[in-house]
Amino acid sequence: MSYLTPAQLRSRFSSALSAMYRDEVPQYQTLLDLVEQVNQKTLQQQPDLHQALAARGELPRLALERHGAIRVGQASELAMLCRIFRIMGMHPVGYYDLSVAGVPVHSTAFRPIEADELKQNPFRIFTSLLRLELIEDPALQDFATELLSQRDIFTEPLKQLVVQAEQQGGLSAEDAERFVLEALETFRWHDTATVTAERYQALLQQHRLIADVLCFRGPHINHLTPRTLDIDAVQRLMPEWGITPKAVIEGPPARHCPILLRQTSFRALEEPIRFLDQSQGQHTARFGEIEQRGIALTPKGRALYDQLLNQSLSQPQSQDNVRHQQQLADIFTAFPDDDTTLRREGLAYYQYRLSHDATKKDLSDHSLEHLIEAGMVQVDPITYEDFLPVSAAGIFQSNLGDDDRSLNAGQAHQQAFEAALGCQVQDPFKLYEAQQQASLNACLVQLQALRR
Ligand code: OOG
Numbered sequence: 001m002s003y004l005t006p007a008q009l010r011s012r013f014s015s016a017l018s019a020m021y022r023d024e025v026p027q028y029q030t031l032l033d034l035v036e037q038v039n040q041k042t043l044q045q046q047p048d049l050h051q052a053l054a055a056r057g058e059l060p061r062l063a064l065e066r067h068g069a070i071r072v073g074q075a076s077e078l079a080m081l082c083r084i085f086r087i088m089g090m091h092p093v094g095y096y097d098l099s100v101a102g103v104p105v106h107s108t109a110f111r112p113i114e115a116d117e118l119k120q121n122p123f124r125i126f127t128s129l130l131r132l133e134l135i136e137d138p139a140l141q142d143f144a145t146e147l148l149s150q151r152d153i154f155t156e157p158l159k160q161l162v163v164q165a166e167q168q169g170g171l172s173a174e175d176a177e178r179f180v181l182e183a184l185e186t187f188r189w190h191d192t193a194t195v196t197a198e199r200y201q202a203l204l205q206q207h208r209l210i211a212d213v214l215c216f217r218g219p220h221i222n223h224l225t226p227r228t229l230d231i232d233a234v235q236r237l238m239p240e241w242g243i244t245p246k247a248v249i250e251g252p253p254a255r256h257c258p259i260l261l262r263q264t265s266f267r268a269l270e271e272p273i274r275f276l277d278q279s280q281g282q283h284t285a286r287f288g289e290i291e292q293r294g295i296a297l298t299p300k301g302r303a304l305y306d307q308l309l310n311q312s313l314s315q316p317q318s319q320d321n322v323r324h325q326q327q328l329a330d331i332f333t334a335f336p337d338d339d340t341t342l343r344r345e346g347l348a349y350y351q352y353r354l355s356h357d358a359t360k361k362d363l364s365d366h367s368l369e370h371l372i373e374a375g376m377v378q379v380d381p382i383t384y385e386d387f388l389p390v391s392a393a394g395i396f397q398s399n400l401g402d403d404d405r406s407l408n409a410g411q412a413h414q415q416a417f418e419a420a421l422g423c424q425v426q427d428p429f430k431l432y433e434a435q436q437q438a439s440l441n442a443c444l445v446q447l448q449a450l451r452r
């Protein structure tokens with residue numbers, strides 16, 4: 001019996017999820033069309049970028065979603081998601097404490113880990129666990145626990161297929177099809193709440209996110225995010241396309257050597273829901289987001305990024321994106337913006353490879369730096385595959401509504417999160433470091449072979 005690869009399963013699942021979401025949130029289709037148009041134009045205007053993406057085999061996947069997000073309420077839900085995603089080759093990477101920004105969750109990103117897996121399909125899901133202990137009212141906390149204990153967000157066939165996949169080490173094409181359909185059920189939107197209007201209001205009062213997680217039968221996918229090649233253009237064009245973007249783009253400013261991740265989103269429309277008592281109401285949960293990714297930073301580079309970002313956050317925040325970007329750009333002049341400096345100062349991660357036209361003669365005992373300068377060894381940026389807590393908080397907040405209020409910050413609780421997850425999250429820095437080191441080792445082995 002032959003099984004689908006995890007990457008095949010991941011591709012099938014993400015495209016099914018995308019189709020379902022486009023159907024549920026029509027504005028999301030508009031966003032995809034806009035991003036597609038901007039990407040095509042950018043490729044026309046920047047032949048170098050076009051060539052680089054083509055050489056890396058990234059063009060066919062440009063239109064695919066890069067990530068989505070869900071929020072769950074209890075440990076058993078998170079642990080089961082972990083098993084489901086593992087079957088699709090997605091593993092928990094990174095711990096994000098959003099309580100520092102007044103959002104009562106902590107999170108991880110389930111994503112492919114190996115370079116080759118990311119290349120085949122980079123889809124990932126930012127997954128948050130509600131921190132019930134941050135609900136202030138004890139009676140409401142009990143009610144929340146009870147609500148959660150009464151729901152099961154996974155279908156029976158899905159649970160059986162998960163066990164089957166784990167036991168036999170994969171799924172046949174036929175079982176995979178069922179797996180995708182059953183898994184979709186977990187991510188589907190429900191327009192009926194599991195509580196009365198009164199209870200919904202009480203939970204909403206605590207925090208919008210608490211109502212979103214607790215009052216429905218499942219953790220509806222709340223956004224999907226395609227990759228854009230020019231986020232500034234998309235932000236500027238959104239209003240013309242009838243989409244209202246959040247005020248400012250999150251993350252670093254535009255740069256010659258893009259770093260980390262820049263994101264923006266649109267706020268979803270209010271959606272009609274029906275409560276247990278049959279009364280009607282509205283809920284905002286679902287939105288659309290776009291992202292533009294740059295190079296992964298080392299701990300040293302990340303510390304500099306955090307320092308500069310904090311510096312910008314300590315200034316009065318402009319709600320005008322053009323001005324905000326200008327402020328950021330001024331502050332970020334302190335962050336080197338050429339590959340040679342970024343690499344030599346150990347601020348960012350790079351992948352090394354021997355150039356095709358390197359010959360024995362060129363390689364006679366020169367240092368690595370020498371060979372890089374002479375173009376014998378090529379260095380390519382390693383793309384950042386993770387998320388940014390401050391940016392994520394900005395995305396959360398822009399989609400919670402204007403009357404949103406923050407809860408007190410709790411302590412970061414990675415251990416509690418991992419206990420709920422059933423395993424440890426991987427350290428993203430270690431993954432990038434390992435990728436860089438492996439490429440360097442391979443390069444050195446090839447060099448030695450050539451020199452012999
Ligand atoms: C997740 C928000 C974070 C991102 O891209 O940083 C996020 C959520 O709203 O559930 O998706």
Ligand code: NI
Nearest residue numbers: 069126225289
């Ligand atoms: Ni997102």
